[in-house]
Amino acid sequence: MLYRGFLRIVDRLPLPSPHVQRLIALAVIVSQAGISITGAIVRVTASGLGCPTWPECFPGSFVPVPHAEVAGFHQAIEFTNRMFTFLVVICAALVVLAVTRARRRREVFVFAWLMPAGTVLQAVIGGITVRTGLLWWTVAVHLLASMLMVWLSVLLYTKIVAPDDGVETSTVPTPLRWLSGLAGVVLSFVLVAGTMVTGAGPHAGDQSATYTVPRLNIEIVTLVHAHAELLVGYLALVIGLGFALYAVDASAAVKRRFQVLIVLIVAQAAVGVVQYFTHVPSALVAIHVGGAAACTAATAALWAATRTREPLPETTTAATVPATYPCA
Numbered sequence: 101m102l103y104r105g106f107l108r109i110v111d112r113l114p115l116p117s118p119h120v121q122r123l124i125a126l127a128v129i130v131s132q133a134g135i136s137i138t139g140a141i142v143r144v145t146a147s148g149l150g151c152p153t154w155p156e157c158f159p160g161s162f163v164p165v166p167h168a169e170v171a172g173f174h175q176a177i178e179f180t181n182r183m184f185t186f187l188v189v190i191c192a193a194l195v196v197l198a199v200t201r202a203r204r205r206r207e208v209f210v211f212a213w214l215m216p217a218g219t220v221l222q223a224v225i226g227g228i229t230v231r232t233g234l235l236w237w238t239v240a241v242h243l244l245a246s247m248l249m250v251w252l253s254v255l256l257y258t259k260i261v262a263p264d265d266g267v268e269t270s271t272v273p274t275p276l277r278w279l280s281g282l283a284g285v286v287l288s289f290v291l292v293a294g295t296m297v298t299g300a301g302p303h304a305g306d307q308s309a310t311y312t313v314p315r316l317n318i319e320i321v322t323l324v325h326a327h328a329e330l331l332v333g334y335l336a337l338v339i340g341l342g343f344a345l346y347a348v349d350a351s352a353a354v355k356r357r358f359q360v361l362i363v364l365i366v367a368q369a370a371v372g373v374v375q376y377f378t379h380v381p382s383a384l385v386a387i388h389v390g391g392a393a394a395c396t397a398a399t400a401a402l403w404a405a406t407r408t409r410e411p412l413p414e415t416t417t418a419a420t421v422p423a424t425y426p427c428a
Contacts, residue, residue: 107200116198124194125257128215131191132253133393135222136246138181140389143298144382148234148305148313150178154227157182169310185223192216195256205264211256218249234306234313236299243295243389244288247396251284254400262409269410271351277406279341284399286334291392293327302380324376331372335365354405361398368395 116124142148150170151157157179158165164175192215199212222245229238270277299316300323306313316323342358350358368391375384 110197110200113197113201116202121198121202121260124198125260128191128195129253129257129397131188132249135184135188136243136393137386137390138184140386142178142181143305144303144385145177146305146307147174147177150174154230188219192219208259211252211259214252233311234304236314236316239305240295240299244291247291247392250393250396251400254397255404258404263411266409266411268407270407271354272345272406273348276344280403280406283337283341284403286337287396287399290330290334293330297323297327303385331369338362338365357402357405361402364395364398367391
């Protein structure tokens, strides 16, 4: 009953063209990646408790208010980050409306609904992070959830681009598809290690004199080495995958996505090295988080490119089929 009512309302909207659907899906990717970067800016500017409660900014107020113990600058940074969440929600809502109005296939519909559902979950995790005083592991979960949403949003985009009446076609041998999936798994380990480095690093998210943010009590050099070694393993795996893709003469689209991914990984590694030897400057932290989102998106795009949905071949008419006769 509720779903039918929802469909009747949606059907009053203009029918979105395939181009409009792609643009909205792209906006979803950008917004999901963008919220991870604004979150990093909150952390490196020590504005994590600029709004010390959630969902309100201060008790009794959803907006910043003058406060002796919380600088207006920190309030503005954290409140802006929370407001960016509304942009993420709008993009998520638009993609649901677009694919529902266009009556896209079921898997597109499911992935579209994952966007608002994931955004709500992210908001809850953000609230837990604030209410627990920026415990390092809650911050880590918050970032990892953002990376997962970036991955899912890329898959949503590829499914929206594909035709509904097509057939799934593997563009590479099955072992190479599994290898590209393994690259995503290794990337997840790299990201987890990166959040642990952050948990033990200098940017706790708050520097107030009355509160000390609990940190991960492990030697940061050890964590940095583990993070770097996992990244080297991830890069080596992707390079090996690339050799295999060229050996089987994969499609131009697959090769192009591989090339983009390699460039992003090398750039991300370079940023990490500079970070280490320059004592983790704030600006590079935000760039590094953006790079993590870009690598996640590129890995997802490469994995998605190993299986595409191709349009159905045109039905051959009887007039064009040579006649056949039974043997005498």
